């Protein structure tokens with residue numbers, strides 16, 4: 001079966017400093033993966049590499065079997081950036097409509113309303129410019145745009161960040177529905193409890209090197225750890 005994400009020997013250097021060192025990772029389709037690692041470990045850089053936001057120094061990436069630099073590869077992706085900021089002058093509705101236009105799919109008010117409800121974003125906020133949104137509302141708008149995208153592959157950089165407890169619970173439900181629908185979710189997160197709850201597998205990135213890939217249970221078992229947190233700390237020790 002074609003991997004949703006295939007990363008082979010990826011190296012990335014910034015200003016002479018190696019940020020990713022020979023990273024190799026296969027993410028099977030229809031799985032939910034957690035990418036974890038300390039601040040500065042290289043998670044966002046890896047995500048930027050697979051989205052072709054920065055050039056690779058070495059290695060290859062393909063998305064659902066297509067080279068990552070091709071338009072066809074990018075078409076299947078929905079992405080929530082780490083610091084998502086929509087154009088401040090667009091209303092929420094205009095932003096979602098704009099992204100759907102770029103994707104070449106029709107805007108559906110019903111789908112957008114349903115996605116707002118699924119994330120507890122007051123749908124009246126869709127009428128307001130994005131500059132009036134709170135931090136959490138802005139994050140929810142970015143997630144709404146992902147949910148209505150019809151994408152096969154969701155690349156989410158810390159999707160829970162800034163969400164209130166109810167929205168986090170709702171987002172977990174929404175991600176569960178994506179998984180049940182056969183979509184692939186690849187998300188970076190610092191919340192190991194979310195990884196344990198949501199993810200089929202995880203990758204631990206430390207100082208630009210993958211220290212572990214496998215299931216959360218296998219990670220715990222490898223170190224005889226009672227919790228994923230203890231296993232993670234042992235992995236990066």
Ligand SMILES: Nc1ncnc2c1ncn2[C@@H]1O[C@H](COP(=O)(O)OP(=O)(O)OP(=O)(O)O)[C@@H](O)[C@H]1O
Nearest residue numbers: 014015019037038039040041042043044045046082
């Ligand atoms: N454009 C850039 N120019 C120079 N260095 C960069 C650039 N982007 C990232 N870095 C460096 O690369 C390293 C990895 O950063 P990255 O943002 O990938 O980490 P991260 O794992 O996502 O961290 P966090 O959990 O804090 O978000 C850091 O040392 C960072 O300073």
